[in-house]
Amino acid sequence: MNLLLAIVIGGLYASALYLMMRRNTVKLIIGLALLGQGTNLLIFTAAGLTRAEPPLIDLETQQPMENFADPLPQALILTAIVIGFAVLAFALVLIHRTHQVIGLEDLDDVKVRE
Amino acid sequence: MKVLLVLPVLIPLMTAGVSLLAFRSRRTQRWLGLAGTSGLLAASVLLLFWVWRDGIQAIQMGNWVAPFGITLVADLFSAIMVALAGIIGFAVAVYSLTSLREARESFHYYPLVNILLTGVCGAFLTGDIFNLYVWFEVMLIASFVLLALGGERDQMRGALKYVAINLISSALFLSALGILYGLTGTLNMADLALRLERKEAPGLLLAVSMLLLVAFGVKAAIFPLFFWLPASYHTPPVAVSALFAGLLTKVGVYALIRVFTLLFLQDTGYTHRIILVLAGFTMLTGVMGAMVQNEFRRILSFHIISQIGYMILGLGLFTLGGLAGSIFYIVHHIIVKTNLFLVSGVAHRLQGSFKLEHLGGLYLNYPALAILFLIPALSLAGVPPLSGFFAKLSLVEAGLAEDHFVIVTIALVVGLMTLYSMTKIWTEAFWKPAPASTSSGAMRHRHPTSLGYLGGEVAPIAGLAALTILIGLGVGPLMTLSTQAAGQLLNRSAYIHAVLENRK
Numbered sequence: 001m002n003l004l005l006a007i008v009i010g011g012l013y014a015s016a017l018y019l020m021m022r023r024n025t026v027k028l029i030i031g032l033a034l035l036g037q038g039t040n041l042l043i044f045t046a047a048g049l050t051r052a053e054p055p056l057i058d059l060e061t062q063q064p065m066e067n068f069a070d071p072l073p074q075a076l077i078l079t080a081i082v083i084g085f086a087v088l089a090f091a092l093v094l095i096h097r098t099h100q101v102i103g104l105e106d107l108d109d110v111k112v113r114e
Numbered sequence: 115m116k117v118l119l120v121l122p123v124l125i126p127l128m129t130a131g132v133s134l135l136a137f138r139s140r141r142t143q144r145w146l147g148l149a150g151t152s153g154l155l156a157a158s159v160l161l162l163f164w165v166w167r168d169g170i171q172a173i174q175m176g177n178w179v180a181p182f183g184i185t186l187v188a189d190l191f192s193a194i195m196v197a198l199a200g201i202i203g204f205a206v207a208v209y210s211l212t213s214l215r216e217a218r219e220s221f222h223y224y225p226l227v228n229i230l231l232t233g234v235c236g237a238f239l240t241g242d243i244f245n246l247y248v249w250f251e252v253m254l255i256a257s258f259v260l261l262a263l264g265g266e267r268d269q270m271r272g273a274l275k276y277v278a279i280n281l282i283s284s285a286l287f288l289s290a291l292g293i294l295y296g297l298t299g300t301l302n303m304a305d306l307a308l309r310l311e312r313k314e315a316p317g318l319l320l321a322v323s324m325l326l327l328v329a330f331g332v333k334a335a336i337f338p339l340f341f342w343l344p345a346s347y348h349t350p351p352v353a354v355s356a357l358f359a360g361l362l363t364k365v366g367v368y369a370l371i372r373v374f375t376l377l378f379l380q381d382t383g384y385t386h387r388i389i390l391v392l393a394g395f396t397m398l399t400g401v402m403g404a405m406v407q408n409e410f411r412r413i414l415s416f417h418i419i420s421q422i423g424y425m426i427l428g429l430g431l432f433t434l435g436g437l438a439g440s441i442f443y444i445v446h447h448i449i450v451k452t453n454l455f456l457v458s459g460v461a462h463r464l465q466g467s468f469k470l471e472h473l474g475g476l477y478l479n480y481p482a483l484a485i486l487f488l489i490p491a492l493s494l495a496g497v498p499p500l501s502g503f504f505a506k507l508s509l510v511e512a513g514l515a516e517d518h519f520v521i522v523t524i525a526l527v528v529g530l531m532t533l534y535s536m537t538k539i540w541t542e543a544f545w546k547p548a549p550a551s552t553s554s555g556a557m558r559h560r561h562p563t564s565l566g567y568l569g570g571e572v573a574p575i576a577g578l579a580a581l582t583i584l585i586g587l588g589v590g591p592l593m594t595l596s597t598q599a600a601g602q603l604l605n606r607s608a609y610i611h612a613v614l615e616n617r618k
Binding site: 020073079086098 | 282
């Protein structure tokens with residue numbers, strides 16, 4: 001499972017970087033989205049995959065079950081997803097607006113006039 | 115007293131919230147912006163005083179015991195940075211009151227500035243590395259909007275680059291955090307420091323530290339990663355550029371210093387040598403980039419880069435003197451650089467251009483402004499007895515003590531080249547006679563004829579210039595303070611103890 005996820009993460013990073021270098025604003029945004037997904041999966045995998053109990057505590061025992069899954073990475077990823085979503089939404093509006101103002105699609109044209 | 119640790123985050127956040135509620139009234143937002151930033155200034159100065167008197171302070175959010183919850187912690191370095199954020203926030207808020215156009219103000223300029231300050235102060239105060247990421251994002255999203263607000267052509271070009279590069283750097287930061295958590299199972303920086311000491315996975319740890327170096331390096335604009343800065347900083351209104359120039363890159367520098375003094379000390383001969391080399395290249399490329407520019411704010415932007423080099427130079431040396439020099443340099447730089455941007459704004463108001471060829475005769479017509487420019491400009495170049503001289507002196511001394519002659523030579527040469535750039539601005543904008551027919555761009559604005567009309571804009575400039583002189587005159591106490599702060603950075607056990615004291 002770890003190997004499979006590692007390959008998926010590598011694929012996501014690679015395609016994200018490839019898309020970002022395609023010099024097209026829409027592809028840039030898609031690349032950024034993929035990069036975010038790859039990162040989230042990386043946190044998930046690096047923190048350790050366990051097939052185990054949910055981290056819930058019974059009323060009687062007052063202690064978690066043995067061999068429980070770590071909930072923190074999921075909280076981290078949730079935070080990262082929310083932030084990534086907001087930032088991506090902003091980036092989309094930004095390229096839309098950029099397109100309106102300067103009619104720009106090719107990133108090679110984003111040179112500031114001297 | 116513990117509440118002081120939360121106030122620098124809480125005050126701007128509350129101000130932003132309340133101002134957004136008053137979204138219909140531009141007047142209310144202006145007053146709230148001013149009140150919020152002055153509140154932040156007061157709280158941050160109190161915090162600095164408190165930390166200076168009683169040592170490192172920490173507070174656990176929600177009363178979760180240390181490594182499990184989020185910790186806010188202020189050592190002297192954090193407290194100094196927060197105080198600087200307070201000063202710059204206040205100066206820029208005052209400057210904005212008169213310099214911004216109404217349209218921009220009514221699109222929530224003041225709440226955004228306050229959110230930016232929330233993020234900056236949060237990043238300085240947090241003791242949890244994932245929380246640091248969150249504060250970075252808070253700061254970034256506010257800076258994205260501030261940069262793009264107004265939607266002028268150049269702004270959109272600058273903003274697109276700025277957003278893209280920052281998102282990539284955030285993704286790298288987050289990747290590093292994921293691996294780090296996998297290695298250690300904790301995110302609290304003090305706890306991380308303890309666990310990394312016992313860790314023996316040098317390869318992976320080195321990879322994490324380099325990922326963080328790149329991620330923070332992008333935000334701090336160090337050598338190969340700085341191209342976004344001169345492409346974007348000269349596009350928004352002057353108040354926004356001044357705020358960015360003073361604070362944003364310094365958050366990256368802060369994070370670098372924090373991480374490379376607290377966490378990654380496994381192989382300082384290797385990692386800190388890399389930082390030292392990067393510092394040299396950053397200084398050189400920045401100052402050389404500035405030499406060929408002919409636009410007021412672009413020259414200043416390139417100088418930010420070269421100065422970032424000085425700041426991480428002290429980190430690369432990794433001695434008490436070096437770190438003290440870095441901290442002193444940051445204090446000096448934030449005040450001086452913000453001030454120079456503000457001066458460029460007044461020049462623009464007076465003559466309607468940032469291009470040096472369209473400016474001229476400022477000395478003849480506005481001698482007071484010329485002097486207010488000269489103070490930070492000479493300080494930036496390192497002319498005694500102003501603050502920059504002592505900042506450079508302490509770094510050079512620290513470098514010589516370690517026999518790093520190459521980097522010391524670079525630092526001195528770059529100082530000279532900085533003087534050249536400042537002289538260029540001086541001769542072009544202030545000394546040469548005003549160009550006979552001001553260009554069409556300049557004629558669009560109706561220029562105020564005397565500085566008196568610009569009181570609201572000149573006042574913060576004068577205040578910051580006075581601070582620069584004050585640092586130069588009172589160099590002893592500030593140097594002692596920086597050395598104390600550097601001592602705290604090097605002696606990690608005090609920091610770790612302050613955070614984890616509850617855990618027995």
